[in-house]
Amino acid sequence: MYRIPAREDLLSQGDIFRKKFAFPYTANLQEDHLIIREGRDIGHSQLADAWLAGNEILVGPSFGTDFGIVLSNSCDIESNDKDPLEFVTIGAILPITTLPNDGKQGDCRRNRMVRLFYLAANYSVGFPESYVHFGLLTLVRQESLISIKDARNLSMDHPYREDLGHRFGELFSRVARP
Numbered sequence: 535m536y537r538i539p540a541r542e543d544l545l546s547q548g549d550i551f552r553k554k555f556a557f558p559y560t561a562n563l564q565e566d567h568l569i570i571r572e573g574r575d576i577g578h579s580q581l582a583d584a585w586l587a588g589n590e591i592l593v594g595p596s597f598g599t600d601f602g603i604v605l606s607n608s609c610d611i612e613s614n615d616k617d618p619l620e621f622v623t624i625g626a627i628l629p630i631t632t633l634p635n636d637g638k639q640g641d642c643r644r645n646r647m648v649r650l651f652y653l654a655a656n657y658s659v660g661f662p663e664s665y666v667h668f669g670l671l672t673l674v675r676q677e678s679l680i681s682i683k684d685a686r687n688l689s690m691d692h693p694y695r696e697d698l699g700h701r702f703g704e705l706f707s708r709v710a711r712p
Contacts, residue, residue: 536656539689545612545679547604548690548698550627550653550661553682555602557626557670558594567594601627603653603666603690604679605702611676618676625702626670627653630663648708651701659687666698668705 539549560567570591602624604611610619630652633639642650642665655663690698 535654535691535694536688537691539686541683545604546608546689547606548695549604549686550688551602551685552600552687553602553685555599555624555672556596557672558596561595567592597626597670599626599628603627607699612680620676621673622676622679624672624674625666625668627664627666630665648705651698656688661688668702
């Protein structure tokens with residue numbers, strides 16, 4: 535299921551990083567975040583220009599993990615022949631023990647839950663039995679991810695990497711039914 539990536543390997547979908555990642559979320563758009571630009575609070579109505587103005591600090595609720603997995607397509611992350619994405623999508627990896635043991639852990643192990651993707655343990659590198667939570671995503675600058683390549687302790691191997699990408703796409707490409 536896994537291989538140990540070499541430092542010189544290009545970043546790839548399915549690379550697992552042992553690093554602290556923060557996954558921001560918003561429960562109430564009007565109240566649970568604060569943007570600080572140049573030492574001043576910025577109101578919610580000015581949120582749209584944060585990308586253009588730069589140098590903001592966003593204070594808001596987040597969920598932290600010890601592992602993250604690259605979900606962006608390999609060809610968009612790091613390539614020798616095309617420009618990479620500016621931001622890479624990272625998914626949260628959580629220990630399977632965070633799921634209730636009322637059948638949900640078993641369903642996760644059999645990949646029966648569309649928003650989760652099961653990851654077997656690899657104890658030789660200290661990776662516990664886990665799952666990817668497709669609802670907890672963050673964006674990381676591509677250059678920043680390249681600078682911490684040494685924190686990659688595993689990379690998903692064929693065909694598991696392709697299955698991860700397929701399942702991630704399947705979640706977001708489902709057609710809503712009434």
